Amino acid sequence: MGGAQLERPSGARPGVCVRRSFRAHAGDQPRRPPGPIPVPGTMKQESAASNTPAASQSPTPSAQFPRNDGDPQALWIFGYGSLVWRPDFAYSDSRVGFVRGYSRRFWQGDTFHRGSDKMPGRVVTLLEDHEGCTWGVAYQVQGEQVSEALKYLNVREAVLGGYDTKEVTFYPQDAPDQPLKALAYVATPQNPGYLGPAPEEAIATQILACRGFSGHNLEYLLRLADFMQLCGPQAQDEHLAAIVDAVGTMLPCFCPTEQALALV
Numbered sequence: 001m002g003g004a005q006l007e008r009p010s011g012a013r014p015g016v017c018v019r020r021s022f023r024a025h026a027g028d029q030p031r032r033p034p035g036p037i038p039v040p041g042t043m044k045q046e047s048a049a050s051n052t053p054a055a056s057q058s059p060t061p062s063a064q065f066p067r068n069d070g071d072p073q074a075l076w077i078f079g080y081g082s083l084v085w086r087p088d089f090a091y092s093d094s095r096v097g098f099v100r101g102y103s104r105r106f107w108q109g110d111t112f113h114r115g116s117d118k119m120p121g122r123v124v125t126l127l128e129d130h131e132g133c134t135w136g137v138a139y140q141v142q143g144e145q146v147s148e149a150l151k152y153l154n155v156r157e158a159v160l161g162g163y164d165t166k167e168v169t170f171y172p173q174d175a176p177d178q179p180l181k182a183l184a185y186v187a188t189p190q191n192p193g194y195l196g197p198a199p200e201e202a203i204a205t206q207i208l209a210c211r212g213f214s215g216h217n218l219e220y221l222l223r224l225a226d227f228m229q230l231c232g233p234q235a236q237d238e239h240l241a242a243i244v245d246a247v248g249t250m251l252p253c254f255c256p257t258e259q260a261l262a263l264v
């Protein structure tokens with residue numbers, strides 16, 4: 001989301017989870033991470049799109065194609081985990097905002113991006129929660145961007161991650177009275193990688209111990225915590241905060257002391 005400008009906090013509005021807006025310039029192309037996400041079994045460093053298995057050349061999301069007024073071909077994709085900081089697909093616009101009726105939980109196992117078969121990491125999914133409110137970023141894709149984004153996300157989220165698509169209602173921070181239909185990738189309890197609830201301390205321990213092809217699981221946690229900081233103090237995620245606190249408590253045990261360093 002390069003080139004984004006933090007705009008002045010807008011006034012509080014009833015029912016709005018946050019007050020700040022964070023808007024990438026429309027048309028900003030995402031910075032490609034160094035090298036695309038390798039797909040198991042094809043460890044050639046090709047672009048993710050060319051790695052897409054033939055069967056998913058034109059993935060059809062299981063959710064209805066959420067349409068909004070205006071450009072019928074445009075699609076909004078809601079990210080609330082790694083898509084928040086690394087969409088890695090071309091988009092025309094992005095908006096910070098939230099979805100109601102869902103809570104974010106580190107309840108999905110990950111044996112590729114942030115973990116391994118022996119040591120699965122933990123990444124986020126959405127839990128249906130009538131009182132819930134989850135922060136993230138919605139990306140608008142138009143024209144050819146739509147099929148490219150869906151093809152890429154089908155590999156990254158569905159094939160590699162066990163996520164399925166779901167239509168959600170997204171409330172842009174700067175226009176919560178003009179909600180948008182969006183596509184979200186959600187890991188349900190029925191997917192094989194689902195780990196489900198655990199004490200935040202246990203989740204923190206797992207995150208501290210795991211890494212995968214996309215990096216350490218701790219980076220995933222802290223990037224998400226950074227995003228929530230950007231959104232402003234009103235954007236609360238108690239589950240995320242409790243895990244970050246638990247990591248902070250445990251880190252001294254994981255960090256060598258000066259004495260231990262002197263021995264190396």
Ligand SMILES: N[C@@H](CCC(=O)N[C@@H](CS)C(=O)NCC(=O)O)C(=O)O
Pocket residue numbers: 078079080081082083084086110113114123124125156157160161162163184185186214220
């Ligand atoms: N679907 C959620 C979560 C997506 C997510 O974090 N997926 C992981 C595991 S499949 C991923 O893509 N990781 C890439 C990374 O960790 O950089 C989102 O909208 O952000």
